[in-house]
Amino acid sequence: MAFAKPISGAQIEEMSFPSLGSAGSVTIGQPKDRWTMLFVYRGKHCPRCKRFLDKLNASLAAWTEVLDVVVVSADTKEKAAADLEELGWDFDLCYGMTEAQMRSLGLYVSSPLSNAETTGMFAEPGAFGIRPNGTLMLVDISNGPAARPDLDELLDGMKFNIENDRPERGTA
Numbered sequence: 087m088a089f090a091k092p093i094s095g096a097q098i099e100e101m102s103f104p105s106l107g108s109a110g111s112v113t114i115g116q117p118k119d120r121w122t123m124l125f126v127y128r129g130k131h132c133p134r135c136k137r138f139l140d141k142l143n144a145s146l147a148a149w150t151e152v153l154d155v156v157v158v159s160a161d162t163k164e165k166a167a168a169d170l171e172e173l174g175w176d177f178d179l180c181y182g183m184t185e186a187q188m189r190s191l192g193l194y195v196s197s198p199l200s201n202a203e204t205t206g207m208f209a210e211p212g213a214f215g216i217r218p219n220g221t222l223m224l225v226d227i228s229n230g231p232a233a234r235p236d237l238d239e240l241l242d243g244m245k246f247n248i249e250n251d252r253p254e255r256g257t258a
Contacts, residue, residue, distance in 0.1 A: 093222070094224070097221050158180035160181075
């Protein structure tokens with residue numbers, strides 16, 4: 087299957103994810119008042135994801151000063167709720183990302199190595215900076231759990247991009 091890169095500057099497909107937060111669901115890709123940073127993680131089975139999300143949670147106030155934060159995986163509601171209970175994250179945790187949604191964002195998709203890992207297809211990590219009009223400003227995808235953006239650098243860069251209304255890069 088061919089792997090289609092997401093196109094910076096392009097409108098992303100509108101998609102909704104069920105959420106453990108008070109809203110019940112989160113939708114991206116539609117116009118809104120604020121920027122959004124979408125973080126896709128592999129799921130409950132991934133200890134690297136949990137460490138990354140712990141770091142995000144520790145700096146969440148700085149992130150939410152600037153933009154909305156959405157965190158999603160393909161996990162079931164039960165797995166997401168177990169992580170939330172165990173780790174006490176403050177961000178709105180979404181779950182149930184479909185394979186079609188993963189592919190729409192250009193994410194690498196993996197099948198489990200065993201049932202001990204997880205039982206269904208899941209997305210490898212990704213981070214997406216989304217403008218208020220629903221277009222992609224920044225795309226960071228990985229084909230495995232070891233490659234992640236530095237959260238401090240990413241937040242600093244997003245602040246600069248937002249404050250200076252920087253254009254998308256990588257469009258040539």
